[in-house]
Amino acid sequence: MSYLVLARKWRPQTFSELTGQEHVSQTLQNAIDSGRIAHAFLFTGARGVGKTSSARILAKALTCEQGMSPEPCNVCPACTEITAGTAVDVLEIDGASNTGVDDIRELRENVKYLPSRLRYKIFIIDEVHMLSTNAFNALLKTLEEPPPHVKFIFATTEPHKVPITILSRCQRFDFRRIPLGKVVGRLRHIVEQEGIAISDVALTMVARKGDGSMRDSLSVLDQVLAFCGDQVRDEEVVSLLGVVDRRLLMDATAAIFDRDTRAALGIVARVDEFGYNVRQFCGELIDHLRNLLILKAVGDVNDLLDLSEAELAALRQQADGAPLDDLQRHLSILLRADGELAHTSFPRLVLEMALVRMATLAPAVPVDKLLERLKKIEEVGGSGVADARAQWRATPPASPVVSPPAGASDRPASTPTSPPQPVERPAAPTASSTPPSHRRGPQPAPEPRRTGDDWADFVVYVKGGKPRLGSMLEQGSPLAVTAERLEIGFPEGAFALSSLKDSDSQAALKELALQFFKADPAIVLRSLSPGTGEAPPNLLEKKRAEDERRQSDLKQAATSHPAVSEALDVFGGTLAEVVPLGRKESQ
Numbered sequence: 308m309s310y311l312v313l314a315r316k317w318r319p320q321t322f323s324e325l326t327g328q329e330h331v332s333q334t335l336q337n338a339i340d341s342g343r344i345a346h347a348f349l350f351t352g353a354r355g356v357g358k359t360s361s362a363r364i365l366a367k368a369l370t371c372e373q374g375m376s377p378e379p380c381n382v383c384p385a386c387t388e389i390t391a392g393t394a395v396d397v398l399e400i401d402g403a404s405n406t407g408v409d410d411i412r413e414l415r416e417n418v419k420y421l422p423s424r425l426r427y428k429i430f431i432i433d434e435v436h437m438l439s440t441n442a443f444n445a446l447l448k449t450l451e452e453p454p455p456h457v458k459f460i461f462a463t464t465e466p467h468k469v470p471i472t473i474l475s476r477c478q479r480f481d482f483r484r485i486p487l488g489k490v491v492g493r494l495r496h497i498v499e500q501e502g503i504a505i506s507d508v509a510l511t512m513v514a515r516k517g518d519g520s521m522r523d524s525l526s527v528l529d530q531v532l533a534f535c536g537d538q539v540r541d542e543e544v545v546s547l548l549g550v551v552d553r554r555l556l557m558d559a560t561a562a563i564f565d566r567d568t569r570a571a572l573g574i575v576a577r578v579d580e581f582g583y584n585v586r587q588f589c590g591e592l593i594d595h596l597r598n599l600l601i602l603k604a605v606g607d608v609n610d611l612l613d614l615s616e617a618e619l620a621a622l623r624q625q626a627d628g629a630p631l632d633d634l635q636r637h638l639s640i641l642l643r644a645d646g647e648l649a650h651t652s653f654p655r656l657v658l659e660m661a662l663v664r665m666a667t668l669a670p671a672v673p674v675d676k677l678l679e680r681l682k683k684i685e686e687v688g689g690s691g692v693a694d695a696r697a698q699w700r701a702t703p704p705a706s707p708v709v710s711p712p713a714g715a716s717d718r719p720a721s722t723p724t725s726p727p728q729p730v731e732r733p734a735a736p737t738a739s740s741t742p743p744s745h746r747r748g749p750q751p752a753p754e755p756r757r758t759g760d761d762w763a764d765f766v767v768y769v770k771g772g773k774p775r776l777g778s779m780l781e782q783g784s785p786l787a788v789t790a791e792r793l794e795i796g797f798p799e800g801a802f803a804l805s806s807l808k809d810s811d812s813q814a815a816l817k818e819l820a821l822q823f824f825k826a827d828p829a830i831v832l833r834s835l836s837p838g839t840g841e842a843p844p845n846l847l848e849k850k851r852a853e854d855e856r857r858q859s860d861l862k863q864a865a866t867s868h869p870a871v872s873e874a875l876d877v878f879g880g881t882l883a884e885v886v887p888l889g890r891k892e893s894q
């Protein structure tokens with residue numbers, strides 16, 4: 308006995324065997340039941356979804372010798388002849404090879420005669436869209452006034468190429484792509500009858516390759532059986548069909564969800580090892596994540612996902628641990644990578660980078676959670692923020708250069724916003740102090756302020772009378788500060804050093820020193836070679852150090868504030884800088 312391919316051997320012979328087209332068989336069976344049978348049918352749909360099979364089943368149901376019934380008996384001569392393709396009254400015409408008007412004229416001649424044996428004369432025209440315009444016109448004449456003993460069944464993959472005049476005279480049935488689960492179910496039925504050992508995973512791979520077509524799926528199964536025999540191993544199917552193993556996709560997503568960069572890179576190595584096309588793998592991974600996303604978003608996915616039950620169960624388990632937001636972000640990374648893969652010379656690198664990016668993606672905080680937490684900040688921290696504001700204003704930080712003069716601390720709290728300002732106090736001239744120069748700037752304070760740090764006090768005093776001189780002194784390190792000797796060191800080659808050495812500056816400095824120290828100290832300016840480490844820090848350095856210390860104190864205080872810590876937690880940020888309100892407002 309010669310080998311019959313599975314697609315022919317297992318061609319459905321009844322409506323109940325027709326997989327995935329229940330909407331069609333139900334309607335046809337109802338029509339037969341009620342006796343309301345159209346004279347022309349148009350079956351449309353992709354190849355291999357059951358159009359021609361349905362045409363034959365319909366022909367048998369209409370002509371069965373047991374009587375017209377929703378299911379043909381398949382044993383009477385009429386049924387068996389139609390199955391064998393030998394029934395004289397059922398004419399199967401291939402539209403693709405009988406496109407001319409002459410063919411249709413012949414058909415029209417044939418239509419006139421009564422059926423020789425069966426109840427009806429049935430014309431099945433496959434690929435009807437291939438007919439020429441003239442042929443369609445000739446056919447139309449018959450369709451307009453069909454004899455009662457004639458039925459037409461047209462089948463086409465491209466209904467849009469069939470003239471509207473023909474379409475409008477037919478009862479149209481759209482055949483669907485067969486869902487993967489149904490193809491697998493039918494394949495399972497067939498392999499059991501055939502005594503073949505094959506797993507559901509392998510059958511799913513076969514069905515997926517068939518892409519919604521039962522005939523294609525069965526052809527693929529034929530190919531697999533020719534290669535493997537009656538015992539089919541999954542690995543063989545994987546290598547034979549060149550499909551990406553679903554386990555690899557599951558492993559890849561698991562690595563990403565676990566934030567396991569090493570495992571993710573291992574997947575790329577495996578993709579390479581198996582010889583998969585990187586872009587194909589990326590495409591399959593996109594598909595896999597899409598499935599997860601839909602599963603997560605919708606929950607009930609029966610008609611949305613083309614998956615077998617086993618796959619769906621595994622997918623559901625994986626989707627459980629993945630937040631929807633993360634899935635969306637993963638998907639957009641992969642889609643970008645897919646675009647890059649189209650024109651890169653380093654496909655593996657692109658895939659690796661994408662997977663690493665996905666595996667190191669910071670978890671997203673859902674927006675509703677964010678809003679909820681923000682609300683909490685407002686409740687918990689709202690008053691706290693106001694408190695902090697008030698507290699800050701009440702105790703402005705002490706300036707490191709000039710500590711507040713005695714008495715400043717008991718300033719009334721009613722003027723909390725005034726920034727620290729003791730550097731330049733209004734001059735109150737007295738008889739005892741007459742500054743040497745009146746050209747510009749405020750008068751020096753008559754009574755030098757005393758905080759215990761003579762050098763700092765002296766610089767403030769100089770700044771009061773001669774701001775420029777004061778600024779230069781700020782850059783010097785006080786090496787000796789006594790009533791007899793004022794020794795100031797500057798970095799080698801400093802501008803301040805040379806400009807303080809000029810005679811005007813010397814005179815002014817001497818005068819101010821006289822007033823401040825009530826003595827006439829010798830003023831010595833020294834050049835310090837770098838890195839000697841002998842000089843104490845100058846006032847600017849001290850100020851900078853003090854600023855840093857204060858900033859760190861402020862940060863410490865801010866971070867321990869409940870409102871701030873809650874905000875940092877919500878946004879997952881870090882504290883960059885604390886700007887005192889007083890200073891911010893004045894800037």
Ligand SMILES: [Zn+2]
Nearest residue numbers: 371380383386
């Ligand atoms: Zn029959």
